[in-house]
Amino acid sequence: METNITLYGASGHSKVIIDILNCNSATIASVIDDHPKTDTILGLPVIKNTDVDFSKVDQMIISIGNNKVRERISTQVKVNYVNAIHPSAIISNAVTLGKGNVIMAGAIINPDAIIGNHCIINTGAVVEHDCHIANFVHVSPSVSLAGNVTVGQGTHIGIGAKVIQGITIGKWVTIGAGAVIIKDVPDYAVVVGNPGKIIKFNKDNE
Structure with a gap:
């Protein structure tokens, strides 16, 4: 460190x-x-x-x-950005990790996942194999992303949400707490519920 x-x-x-x-x-x-x-x-x-x-x-x-x-x-601010990784986080040696990320206690990131820059992988979150997390994403506490999930830039996945394998979530999406995502989500969508449903779209500048 x-x-x-x-x-x-x-x-x-x-x-x-x-x-x-x-x-x-x-x-x-x-x-x-x-x-x-x-x-x-x-x-x-x-x-x-x-x-x-x-x-x-x-x-x-x-x-x-x-x-x-x-x-x-x-x-x-153009400086040397570094990562903060809690000692209890489990990160495969086969993970590609960018800069400026925060990986919190109990988080798990499995092989061939790619984490961009300035992301938050919060307490107890699971990012499974072959997931691709773009820049500025926040994966909240106790979120579970199954294998081969793609998350676009700036998306916020709320606490306890679940995403099944192979799903693509667009950029600047908001996934509500506890939502269950079983189909792809377009850019800027706000999704809540089980199964997840789009209730509105964020503006580009929000």
């Missing part, structure tokens, strides 16, 4: 990342935020992003749960 890591974002999500880094004995250089609502988080000082010289940042993780915000910051 890299050391001297800067976190961008002071929120509940960042608390979990701080804990992951502590479990790996990584050094946290600072926690920064655009609009800090607190001076400290888990004992670490929070500083404004305007007070940071990003050219001197060694490694960084965007510690913000909102997929769109992670996308925006990653395009604006």
Whole structure:
């Protein structure tokens, strides 16, 4: 695990990342935020992003749960992004893992899965073999993705959702908590229920 890591974002999500880094004995250089609502988080000082010289940042993780915000910051702030992986996560040696990802406690990622950049694989989530997860995706706690599932950029899969094998989920989709996905989902759709049904479509800029 890299050391001297800067976190961008002071929120509940960042608390979990701080804990992951502590479990790996990584050094946290600072926690920064655009609009800090607190001076400290888990004992670490929070500083404004305007007070940071990003050219001197060694490694960084965007510690913000909102997929769109992670996308925006990653395009604006060009630094060396690194991963945070909880020691209890199980990740096959045959997984392809991008940068800026957070893999939380108890997550399982099986062989030949591909994880893009700036993704969140949350607590206890299962990503089975040959899944392809694009950039800025959030796979929430206790989600299960069966084999050969494709998830498009920016999609949020809600807590406890299940996706059967071979399904393709488009970009910037929202899958509701506990939904069961048994057929492909188009871009920008909002899907809820068991079996999952489209209830509306997000706008491109949401």
